Amino acid sequence: MHWSWKLSRNLVKPQHIPRKVGVDIDWVHKHSDGSINISKSIIAAKEMVRAYGMLNLNVAPSLNSRHTEGYAIDMLLSWYGTIEIKDQKGNIVKIKSLPRDGMNKELHKIGQSFGVIKFHNSHKDKPHWSIDGY
Known part of the structure; x- marks a missing residue:
């Protein structure tokens, strides 16, 4: 790739x-x-x-990455209106803010509660989440 x-x-x-x-x-x-x-x-x-569905990638897929190590996933997320999600402690969190996709900062916090970190350079690789943000 x-x-x-x-x-x-x-x-x-x-x-x-x-x-x-x-x-x-x-x-x-x-x-x-x-x-x-x-x-x-x-x-x-x-x-x-x-x-491979890579037409919109802004960076080359890495030869060695959290993906190849088994510690990352790419997810395209979107929703309408308000969503309710449980964090790692079981608390229900309502997300009303924009954007209503994987770039939502509140969603990032919920992901962090599970040890799933949004990619630090998100604008270059929007679907990428990993154990450490890389």
């Missing part, structure tokens, strides 16, 4: 993407004469980005 995102934006040359054991992807597409076809490589990377 990381390399397809970078290649789709022409931030890396396909021949510079390191091979990874167990991942059978040939990033280097070639012309019939054997020369590297950068545009074909980029088009294929864009298809992967679209297939």
